Structure formats: C-alpha cells, structure tokens
Amino acid sequence: MTDATQFAEIRNELEIYNLPVDEWSAALTAINGTGSYTKKDGTVLGAPFKPDDIQKFKDGSDPWGHPNTDWYKSTLKDWSLNNVIISRLMEEQKMLNIYCHWVTKIKMLITKILQPVTNSMIYVLTLTQT
Incomplete structure (x- = not known):
C-alpha cells in the first residue's frame, strides 16, 4: 500500500505518460522540481500535486490539508x-x-x-x- 506521499508522486508521474516518450525524462525532472513542465509546443503541463504539497504530506506539517493516514494500520x-x-x-x-x-x-x-x-x-x- 502507498502512503499519501507515494500516491502524490505516482499521480504526478501518470500525467507525464500522456506526453511523447522523448519528453518523459525532462518532464519528470521539471514536475518534481517546480510542479510544472513546458511542452515542446509551448503549453504548460501542471502537476496535480506541487512539490510543496508532497513535502507537507512527508513531514506532516499540515495534517488537516495534507493528511497522511496509515490505512493499513488503521483498518486492514x-x-x-x-x-x-x-x-x-x-x-x-x-x-x-x-x-x-x-x-x-x-x-x-x-x-x-x-x-x-x-x-x-x-x-x-x-x-x-x-
């Protein structure tokens, strides 16, 4: 099972796979760094989760806005x-x-x-x- 941080990272990566294969590496670097990637045609691809969102999931600094519940421990x-x-x-x-x-x-x-x-x-x- 994934935690909230892993889910956010995976969700961002899914956006990259809609691009041509030759743009994947550059898009992943840009998405992880700034939260957006400018395509070759000039349009901007924004990440569903910005780097500061992912950081808040990791460090738990905003438990109400960015909760990271361990659902396995809580339920299963x-x-x-x-x-x-x-x-x-x-x-x-x-x-x-x-x-x-x-x-x-x-x-x-x-x-x-x-x-x-x-x-x-x-x-x-x-x-x-x-």
Missing part, C-alpha cells in the same frame, strides 16, 4: 486478525457438526443392533409372566 491489520479468528471458529463449528453427525449415526447403528435383542427380551418377559 486488525481485520485480517479477525478474519483468521472467524475462519478458525468456522472450522471448529464444521468439526463439531461432523462430530454430531457421526454420534447420531452411531446411536442409530446401536439402536438397529440392539432392537432385535430388546424385542426378544420383551417377548421373553411377557411369556414368563403369564
């Missing part, structure tokens, strides 16, 4: 930790569901196996009582 880092925790909890839930499924299957199997025995015992008990 904690979210990625939460994402890992949520993934782990979902995995544990999946394992619990599998466990419950197999416990149910085993109970059904035991019931099937013991059902004839239980029925026989009831039949035997009823025969002996009369």
